[in-house]
Amino acid sequence: MSIGTPWGRPELYTDYKQDMALLNTRAKTAGVAAILVVAALLPLLVADDLLVILGGGLVLAIGALGLNLVTGYAGQVSLGHAFFVGVGAYTAAVMAGDPDGRYLGLGIDFMPLWLLGAGLVAALFGALVAPLATRLRGLYLAIVTLGLVFIGQYFFFEWNELSGGPQVGREAAKPALFGIEFTVDNGFKGGWTEEQKLFWLFLVILVIAAVAARNIARSRIGRAFAAIRDRDVAAGVMGVNLTHYKVIAFTLSSFYAGIAGALMYSASGHFTPESFSLLMSIQFIAIVLIGGVATVSGTIMGALLIAMLPRIAGELPAFVPFLSSSASEHPNVFEFEQVMYGVLIVAFLLFEPRGLFGIWHRIRTYWKSFPFSY
16 A cells, blocks of 8 residues: 655655556656747747757767666676667668668668668667677776777768768658658748658657656666676676676667667768767766766756757856867867767766766755755
8 A cells, every 4th residue: 555645755655566657656747748849939039050069969869868878877898889879870861861872872861761760770780799798897898889980980980971971971861751741941831840740750759668668677678687787797696687688778878879869960961981989989888977977867958968068168167267178279178078978977986976867866865855964
């Protein structure tokens, strides 16, 4: 029997079903509903240039959810996430590309098909890499997955029929569904802009991906991931099939990365092999660490913060004179952005290891426990 508490005391659950519920308090249900309503109305309230940044953050969140599944929940350190994002981007471009064009193309313009195809091909590569995780752990596994980035970049640079080459690149898959062209202004009755339609598209896909990730985390698979992360030897003794669940973790993570890669360049419409470098992998690692390891909501918060970082980096150097470029009066924005990555990662690891989610959890616990301090 479940006993409800009017103030929703934090972490006070009276049965297992309530503890494992997707939204286990009325406050969480109301809060999530309010956030979704605000997010859905956001394109009608903010400028299109900010929507581009926020939409990019939503796509980053999809890819980061995948990395959090394998690294945060399953404890398998991966620095090769950019490789799987690249596989997804090129798979979508090939599936949706012109079959009579200069580059590989199948002419499949049905968005759900090439989007799903991008995820499945990336998942296949993840499943092929996963057996390495059963033999390696920690730093050794991180170095091996890091090698995937360099191997992938070599093929992306050299296989011109696939990638278009390092100088030219190729067109990304164009999202269109039910007569709605998401990359064309006024392509629908409402007269909505390209940025508004893409934001809504990314939001819907992110909500689906987040709910799926949360359900995975609270399922038998998620509990096996947590056991492997906390102590894989003990998990094996308890009957957890380490090889089986590590393969699942890498496969799911790569699927999310492939979906993110297929969507990432749909707004700009063009990408090159240079896009899938080590810097992208570091970006995803930063999202997980800053947002909160093994959390879904924290991952989304971290992705939005990282997406906003270029704009923040463009504003802050004006107040920090020594960060300006010596050659001109304009601040060296790119270098300052890299500095901010490092500063944020170090700061959160030192002062708030649970990331933005930890800050939010502390605030929520304080107000729910008020007037008590414990």
